[in-house]
Amino acid sequence: RLQPTHPIALAPVQAPEPTVDGFVTQFLRNLNNGRGVALSTSTANDRYFALAATVRDYLMARWLEDVRRQRTIQSKGVAYLSAEYLLGRQLDNNLLATGLTDIADEALVACGLDLDDVRAMEVEPGLGNGGLGRLAACFIDSLATLGVPSVGYGIRYEYGIFRQTFVDGQQVEQADSWLALGSPWEFPHPEAARTVSFGGHTETYDDGGVTRTRWVPAWNVLAVPYNYMVPGYHNGRVNTLRLWSAQATQGFDLRVFNAGDYQEAVRAQTYAENISKVLYPEDSTPQGKELRLQQQYFFVAASISDFVNLILPADFDLANLPDRVIFQLNDTHPVIGVPELMRVLVDEKGLEWDAAWQITQQCFAYTCHTLLPEALEVWPADLLGRLLPRHLEIIYRINDEFLEAVRERFGDDSERIRRMSIVSPDGAIRMAYLATVAGSKVNGVAELHSQLLREKVLPDFDEFYPGKFTNVTNGVTPRRFVKLANPGLSRLITDTIGAGWLTDLDRLRELEEYADDAEFRSAFRAVKSANKRVLARTLAERDGLTVADDHLLDVMVKRLHEYKRQTLKLLHIITEYDAIVSGRVTPDQVTPRTFVFGAKAAPGYAMAKRIIHLINAVGSVVNDDPRVEGRLKVLFPPNYNVTLAERIVPAADLSEQISLAGKEASGTGNMKFALNGALTIGTDDGANVEIRELVGDDNFFLFGMAEPEVADLQARGYHPIDFVRADENLSRALELISSGAFSGGDASVFEPVVSNLTHHDPFMALADYTDYIAAQKRVDALYADQDAWTRAAILNVARCGFFSSDRSMRDYIDRIWHTPPIL
Numbered sequence: 001r002l003q004p005t006h007p008i009a010l011a012p013v014q015a016p017e018p019t020v021d022g023f024v025t026q027f028l029r030n031l032n033n034g035r036g037v038a039l040s041t042s043t044a045n046d047r048y049f050a051l052a053a054t055v056r057d058y059l060m061a062r063w064l065e066d067v068r069r070q071r072t073i074q075s076k077g078v079a080y081l082s083a084e085y086l087l088g089r090q091l092d093n094n095l096l097a098t099g100l101t102d103i104a105d106e107a108l109v110a111c112g113l114d115l116d117d118v119r120a121m122e123v124e125p126g127l128g129n130g131g132l133g134r135l136a137a138c139f140i141d142s143l144a145t146l147g148v149p150s151v152g153y154g155i156r157y158e159y160g161i162f163r164q165t166f167v168d169g170q171q172v173e174q175a176d177s178w179l180a181l182g183s184p185w186e187f188p189h190p191e192a193a194r195t196v197s198f199g200g201h202t203e204t205y206d207d208g209g210v211t212r213t214r215w216v217p218a219w220n221v222l223a224v225p226y227n228y229m230v231p232g233y234h235n236g237r238v239n240t241l242r243l244w245s246a247q248a249t250q251g252f253d254l255r256v257f258n259a260g261d262y263q264e265a266v267r268a269q270t271y272a273e274n275i276s277k278v279l280y281p282e283d284s285t286p287q288g289k290e291l292r293l294q295q296q297y298f299f300v301a302a303s304i305s306d307f308v309n310l311i312l313p314a315d316f317d318l319a320n321l322p323d324r325v326i327f328q329l330n331d332t333h334p335v336i337g338v339p340e341l342m343r344v345l346v347d348e349k350g351l352e353w354d355a356a357w358q359i360t361q362q363c364f365a366y367t368c369h370t371l372l373p374e375a376l377e378v379w380p381a382d383l384l385g386r387l388l389p390r391h392l393e394i395i396y397r398i399n400d401e402f403l404e405a406v407r408e409r410f411g412d413d414s415e416r417i418r419r420m421s422i423v424s425p426d427g428a429i430r431m432a433y434l435a436t437v438a439g440s441k442v443n444g445v446a447e448l449h450s451q452l453l454r455e456k457v458l459p460d461f462d463e464f465y466p467g468k469f470t471n472v473t474n475g476v477t478p479r480r481f482v483k484l485a486n487p488g489l490s491r492l493i494t495d496t497i498g499a500g501w502l503t504d505l506d507r508l509r510e511l512e513e514y515a516d517d518a519e520f521r522s523a524f525r526a527v528k529s530a531n532k533r534v535l536a537r538t539l540a541e542r543d544g545l546t547v548a549d550d551h552l553l554d555v556m557v558k559r560l561h562e563y564k565r566q567t568l569k570l571l572h573i574i575t576e577y578d579a580i581v582s583g584r585v586t587p588d589q590v591t592p593r594t595f596v597f598g599a600k601a602a603p604g605y606a607m608a609k610r611i612i613h614l615i616n617a618v619g620s621v622v623n624d625d626p627r628v629e630g631r632l633k634v635l636f637p638p639n640y641n642v643t644l645a646e647r648i649v650p651a652a653d654l655s656e657q658i659s660l661a662g663k664e665a666s667g668t669g670n671m672k673f674a675l676n677g678a679l680t681i682g683t684d685d686g687a688n689v690e691i692r693e694l695v696g697d698d699n700f701f702l703f704g705m706a707e708p709e710v711a712d713l714q715a716r717g718y719h720p721i722d723f724v725r726a727d728e729n730l731s732r733a734l735e736l737i738s739s740g741a742f743s744g745g746d747a748s749v750f751e752p753v754v755s756n757l758t759h760h761d762p763f764m765a766l767a768d769y770t771d772y773i774a775a776q777k778r779v780d781a782l783y784a785d786q787d788a789w790t791r792a793a794i795l796n797v798a799r800c801g802f803f804s805s806d807r808s809m810r811d812y813i814d815r816i817w818h819t820p821p822i823l
C-alpha cells in the first residue's frame, strides 16, 4: 500500500479545464511534450496524436476512478469475450462522449488549425469482419453509457480486415496496416502480460494422496494487454476494452544470431507473434485453421487469467465467481474458454471437478449469430488434442457426463445421443454444442432467429434444458449511428422533442405526430438532401465518383454473401436497364435511381468475388450507356467500412435487406438505415420482421417467401429454371448477362454466376425475383409522392427506438447477466 503525503498526490486525479483555454493549453502540452515538436513544425499526424491525447486527458480521471472503484466494490460485471471489435474511428466518438466537440473545434481554430483536417488523419481500427464485430463495438458503448461494470476482451490484430481495391472491377486485397503511424488510443501494459501455453502432453501425479492431472505444455507465448477507454455518453463513465497482443516469451536467440543464422534466430519470435498478426477475413464461414484456434485460445486464456489472477482479490473464494462475473461468448469463437476455466479451477486452483463445473456453468452464456450450418464451428479432435491436450480431455469428460444425463432423462436412445453429442460421429468437437451445454443461457439475435435456433438447429437441447434458450434482439448505438453520423437529423429531433432521446431512444415516438406536419416534413427532407450532398462530396474525394442530385438513393451495403443475395439486387438493376435499352419504357418513365453497393468478399470465396466483378461490370455498362440518360447509376465504392457507413446510411432513401428468409440471423444495418429515415425493402428475415412490425406494413416494402414457404419449397424440390421460364423479365436479365453484354462480349466471364443461379440457386434468388420487382414498383409509386414517402420515412425514425443497443443491453442484463449498473 502506498502512503503518499503530498496533498496533490492525495487528491483525486484532475481533468484539464473544460474550456477553450484549457483545451489549447493541454493540446500544446501534448504536442510539445508528447510528440516532441512545436506547433510550427508539427505534421498532421503529430496534431492528430496530440488531439487524441488531449481528449484522453479529459477522460483519464474518470477512467482511473472507475477502475479503482470497481476494484474496491467488486460488484458483478460482464466480461464480453469477442474475437472481433469493429470499432470505427475513435476521435469523434470520444469528443462526443465528453461533450468537448465544440470546445475542441474552437481550440483548434485558435491554434490556426482545422478539426476536419486533423480528423482525416485517423485510420479506423478494422478489427472485425462485419455485423458480429460491429455489434460488439455497439454493445461496449452501451454498457459504458448504462454504467454497467464490464470489460471487453479481444485481440489486438496487427492487421485488421483487408483493404479492398478494385482492379478491372475485381477485388484485390491489401494488408490493413492500421498501426503504421501508431495508435494514440491504446495503453500497452507489458508488465501485466499473461503467459499462454500450447501443445505438450498431460500427466497425472499424486497430490498428498489425491490423483491430479497436470498439463505439461510444449511452448508458451506472452499475451500483452493493450487497454482502450470506452467512454459512456455524458455520464462520466469510462469502461475498458482490453485487447491482447502476442509476444514471444524470449526475444531472438542471440547465440544463433551471432552464429550468423538470422532467420533461425527470430523463428520462435515470428511464430509467436503471428498469433495476433492478422484478422481472419471470413465472415460466417470459419476456417478450420490451426492458427485460428491458436488465436481463439490465446485471447480467451489470457482474459480468464487476467480476470481470475489480476482483477479478483488474492483471497477471493472462487465458489463465488458467478456472483462476480459473467463471461459472454460472442459466437463460438471464444468457447474454448469453457474447458479453460475448468482447467484453471481444477488443475490450478485445486477445486473438485463437480464444484468447478457448477461454477463454470453459471459463469458463461452463449450468443449464437447464425443459422448457416457451415458457420457453426467444429474442431477436429486431433488438432485440438495436439494444441490443447488437457482441454480435449476436459471436453470429453464434459461430454461423457452430459450424455449420461441425457440417457437418464430419455433412456438409451442412441439416435438422440448421436445427435446431441458434443463430439461428432467423425470425432470433431461441436463448439456450439459445448457452449450450449456449458452456458447458463443461450440466445439468438432476433425473434425469428431465436425461434429457428430452438426449433431447427438445437431442438434436442431446447427440450433437454427448458428455460435455457432466450432471445435478445440486436441493437445499434444511436450515439455513433444517429448523432455522429447524422448531425442534421439529430438537431432536427432535438429541436422538435427536446434533448434526452439519445439515451432514451423510445422517445423518438414523440416524432410520430410530426409525420403529418408539412413544415417538419420539409425540414426532414432538407436534412436528407444535405446528407446526400455530404455523401456526394465524400465519394468524389475518396473515389472520384459522382452522385447525381435528385436520385432515389437505393443502398445495399453488407458483406458479399450468396445468402444476402446481392445478385437479386443486380437482377433488378439489369431489368430496369433492359426495359430502357429495349425501348419498352422511355428513360423518363423510370424513377431516377442511384444504386450504391458496398461489400467485401472473403478472399477465398470465389463466387462472392465473381459477383463483385459482375456488379462492377454492370455498373460500368449502365453508367456509360447514353440511352439511359443518366437515370440509372451504379456506384460501388471499394473498401466499405464503418467510416464510409457513417456517410452512406444517413443519405439513403431505400435500404435493401433482401436475404433469403431464415438465413440472416438479425442484420444490424437494417436498423441503422431505418433509424436514419430510409425505408426498407426486405424479406421476412432476421430483425426485418421486428422492424416491419414496429413501423407498420404501410411503411415497409415486404416481398418474398417467408421462412416456412422456403422450407416448403425446399422440401418439394426447388428448380430455379421453372422461375426463369415463368418470368420473361427474369429470363431476359439472365440472358443479358450470359450474352456477354457486361463482359465485352465474352460470354464465359460470368457464366459461372448465371449457371449457378439457373441450376442451383442455393438461396432461391430466382424464386423471389418476381415479387421483388413488384415490390420495387411499389417503391417507385410511393417515391413519386414525396409527401407520402417522407411521412413513411419519419414514421420509420419515430418507431425504431427499440433498436438502440441500450435496449439490447438492458435485455441481456434482465434475461442473462443480472449485472445492475453501478453509477
Ligand code: CJB
Pocket: 129, 130, 131, 132, 133, 135, 283, 284, 285, 331, 369, 370, 375, 445, 474, 664, 665, 666, 667, 668, 686
Ligand atoms: N454474423 O457477422 C457475422 N459473422 C458470423 O460469423 C456470424 C454471424 C452476423 O452477426 C450479426 C450480429 O448478430 C447479425 O446481425 C447478422 O445477421 C449475422 O450474419
